[in-house]
Amino acid sequence: NAGVTQTPKFRVLKTGQSMTLLCAQDMNHEYMYWYRQDPGMGLRLIHYSVGEGTTAKGEVPDGYNVSRLKKQNFLLGLESAAPSQTSVYFCASSSSSGKYEQYFGPGTRLTVT
């Protein structure tokens, strides 16, 4: 049981490049989330999904897109990276039966130059 995994762990992009972050969970959770973590700001919700094929905007969705084609996967895309998107990105999942306790992945450290 791997829990929540994220790939890649590190990435450096140039301004304007695109990339996709992959999150996978093997706990059959309904809900999945993408957060960014910046110093002094805690975790801010980018997008989330309440089930396969559904996504919704969080607190800071601009510049990001997501897709949830399979229940176990939640993809975060950056179409045209900007230096302001330099951050650590965490994926999380939770189930309704688990009272929304979230399980987090190890994070992806992204630097945009």
Add this chain to the structure above:
Amino acid sequence: AQSVSQHNHHVILSEAASLELGCNYSYGGTVNLFWYVQYPGQHLQLLLKYFSGDPLVKGIKGFEAEFIKSKFSFNLRKPSVQWSDTAEYFCAVKPYTGGFKTIFGAGTRLFVKA
């Protein structure tokens, strides 16, 4: 807007000192409350949670937290910290209604001197 405030951004303690980290939230309805911990280089993991019942909840590694509804607070405590408690601690609030979003505080960095 709903928010979570953690009063201390950085705390430095010596081993065996007592710890209390403050957390206040702004939401008038029923909430689920969480403390998560992030050890250096690791991902966030749940430390403890409150859903209902006894307002004093115990978590892993000797941590406990008390929910005081009248003060909208959920402070984290540990009677005697260890060097291995050095980490960043996040308070989080999940309103009972209004969707699936959990609101996180900005975090408190704890450094325990050996």
